[in-house]
Amino acid sequence: MSLKVLHPxxxxxxxxxxxxxxxxxxxxxxxxxxxxxxxxxNLLVGNKEEEAGLExxxxxxxxxxxxxxxxxxxxxxLSPKIDGRSIEQWRPIDVKAGSMLEFGRCxxxxxxxxxxxxxLDVTEVMGSKSTYLRAGIGGFQGRALKENDVVxxxxxxxxxxxxxxxxxxxxxxxxxxxxNPIIRVxxxxxxxxxxxxxxxxxxxxxxxxxxxxxxxxxxxIGKNLKLSQPxxxxxxxxxxxxxxxxxxxxxxxxxxxxxxxxxxxxxxxIISVDLPIIGQMQPAEKMRFKEVTxxxxxxxxxxxxxxxxxxxxxxxxxxx
Amino acid sequence: xxxxxxxxxxxxxxxxxxxxLGTVINxxxxxKVKALTSYLEKHPFQGMRExxxxxxxxxxxxxxxxxxxxxxxxxxxKMVCCIEIxxxxxxxxxxxxxxxxxxxxPDLEYVAKHNGLxxxxxxxxxxxxxxxxxxxxxxxxxxxLGGMSKRIAAPRRSSPRLVIPTGSVGIAGNQTGVYxxxxxxxxxxxxxxxxxxxxxxxxxxxxxxxxxxIKFKPISKEEYDSWKEENV
Numbered sequence: 344m345s346l347k348v349l350h351p352x353x354x355x356x357x358x359x360x361x362x363x364x365x366x367x368x369x370x371x372x373x374x375x376x377x378x379x380x381x382x383x384x385n386l387l388v389g390n391k392e393e394e395a396g397l398e399x400x401x402x403x404x405x406x407x408x409x410x411x412x413x414x415x416x417x418x419x420x421l422s423p424k425i426d427g428r429s430i431e432q433w434r435p436i437d438v439k440a441g442s443m444l445e446f447g448r449c450x451x452x453x454x455x456x457x458x459x460x461x462x463l464d465v466t467e468v469m470g471s472k473s474t475y476l477r478a479g480i481g482g483f484q485g486r487a488l489k490e491n492d493v494v495x496x497x498x499x500x501x502x503x504x505x506x507x508x509x510x511x512x513x514x515x516x517x518x519x520x521x522x523n524p525i526i527r528v529x530x531x532x533x534x535x536x537x538x539x540x541x542x543x544x545x546x547x548x549x550x551x552x553x554x555x556x557x558x559x560x561x562x563x564i565g566k567n568l569k570l571s572q573p574x575x576x577x578x579x580x581x582x583x584x585x586x587x588x589x590x591x592x593x594x595x596x597x598x599x600x601x602x603x604x605x606x607x608x609x610x611x612x613i614i615s616v617d618l619p620i621i622g623q624m625q626p627a628e629k630m631r632f633k634e635v636t637x638x639x640x641x642x643x644x645x646x647x648x649x650x651x652x653x654x655x656x657x658x659x660x661x662x663x
Numbered sequence: 664x665x666x667x668x669x670x671x672x673x674x675x676x677x678x679x680x681x682x683x684l685g686t687v688i689n690x691x692x693x694x695k696v697k698a699l700t701s702y703l704e705k706h707p708f709q710g711m712r713e714x715x716x717x718x719x720x721x722x723x724x725x726x727x728x729x730x731x732x733x734x735x736x737x738x739x740x741k742m743v744c745c746i747e748i749x750x751x752x753x754x755x756x757x758x759x760x761x762x763x764x765x766x767x768x769p770d771l772e773y774v775a776k777h778n779g780l781x782x783x784x785x786x787x788x789x790x791x792x793x794x795x796x797x798x799x800x801x802x803x804x805x806x807x808l809g810g811m812s813k814r815i816a817a818p819r820r821s822s823p824r825l826v827i828p829t830g831s832v833g834i835a836g837n838q839t840g841v842y843x844x845x846x847x848x849x850x851x852x853x854x855x856x857x858x859x860x861x862x863x864x865x866x867x868x869x870x871x872x873x874x875x876x877i878k879f880k881p882i883s884k885e886e887y888d889s890w891k892e893e894n895v
Contacts, residue, residue: 363713366800368799368869369799369803369804369861477846478844478863529674529677532673532675575837577688577718578717582676585675589819589849590818591821603800604798604807606836606838606849609675612676614676640677641731641732648728
């Protein structure tokens with residue numbers, strides 16, 4: 344008895360930060376498309392960063408809150424409301440049993456994360472609560488939430504429940520979800536196989552997200568990218584944010600539900616700190632790519648982790 | 664005793680490196696990959712997270728907070744001189760039944776035509792070979808097989824299919840493989856097996872493992888259908 348689904352929304356699934364340790368057996372990582380937002384949502388309700396939450400996509404669900412709980416909603420702004428009243432994102436919120444949580448217009452971004460203090464009471468599969476949709480395993484019975492599903496929430500630490508403070512995340516850490524962002528990348532292993540013109544095109548033109556885009560990958564359309572001569576690649580591992588280009592010349596960004604290995608040439612790789620931006624883009628939106636060095640990418644990674652660490656410490660200090 | 668004489672390390676992402684041990688798919692490179700993977704698993708470096716071995720590469724994911732790209736490169740390069748390669752053959756031998764062509768193998772005719780062969784010749788060549796499972800990847804339990812005759816090679820589809828049925832047997836370039844779950848993909852599909860390659864309920868969810876040797880056995884549509892019925 345915790346959260347009853349009255350209406351599932353477009354695509355609501357249970358996700359944590361991913362299923363690691365089994366990629367060698369071909370088991371994909373899955374996990375949140377915007378891991379940053381899920382981590383913050385968890386920290387705000389006193390959970391471990393890697394706890395599972397609900398990943399809510401574009402049109403949010405209608406949920407009946409069946410017991411008093413502390414929640415937080417972080418990510419794109421999908422106009423969350425409790426009993427018809429707008430609620431703020433990026434902060435912990437006390438909700439009472441009997442309340443109804445629903446979502447409205449998608450104002451910015453397209454995915455948002457609901458974390459509940461105590462975390463989701465669901466069996467781990469291979470060490471993770473993430474949903475692997477295509478294989479039908481993990482999360483809530485291996486599938487997206489449906490009407491009448493009841494998601495159970497663990498009983499949290501009693502200390503956490505007393506601190507639904509009137510504080511929230513500093514605006515400097517809250518991402519801006521531009522609809523035409525510039526995405527930072529490092530060169531892909533096979534970038535040198537592309538023609539000079541195509542490499543120039545890749546860094547100077549816009550690419551649009553097509554409707555054939557999902558948790559597995561975003562298919563982009565724009566100026567065609569060509570190899571300088573044909574070559575059939577030997578399959579090897581790929582990662583979250585790998586940009587590969589099949590022979591038709593249209594790049595695909597591999598995302599949370601990507602396969603573990605791939606055989607299309609990799610032109611570039613999105614840096615870790617910019618991955619959440621992709622998960623917040625909708626079909627028809629456009630992006631541009633900008634090259635950075637791996638040293639810069641790692642510097643930004645460390646900077647981001649330090650910011651999250653500071654937030655974590657700030658929250659635990661306020662709970663004293 | 665063989666050793667790893669050549670190693671190239673490059674960044675896959677800001678938290679992973681690809682270590683290339685060779686440039687062609689063969690038994691020697693397979694053994695190098697297995698040896699390096701095994702060594703890393705037994706001697707993980709500070710910050711190492713996960714390893715994905717492939718045909719000629721080993722990809723290592725790591726935590727950039729604990730170790731930088733430059734440091735990882737240096738660690739790997741130093742490591743390879745300590746690695747011994749096992750030349751013993753300890754393979755399991757497994758038979759995989761396949762119903763070739765028709766609606767279960769919609770690209771069989773394309774593969775035949777591309778190579779100037781008849782459909783029967785493609786089936787004969789594909790099912791006569793012995794295939795080494797080089798690695799599991801792309802999807803849970805998906806075996807990347809080596810040893811396919813070049814006579815039936817065919818390029819990947821220029822635009823991948825959005826859905827490929829479970830059990831589909833395919834060809835892409837010089838590689839052949841079997842799809843254990845429904846997934847998008849660019850391989851040319853030549854047949855289908857009723858066997859379950861991915862068993863999520865098991866401790867080791869992949870039926871096949873790196874190092875297995877398999878043979879494909881042609882079966883009729885009737886045999887395929889009755890096998891599928893039995894396993895429902």
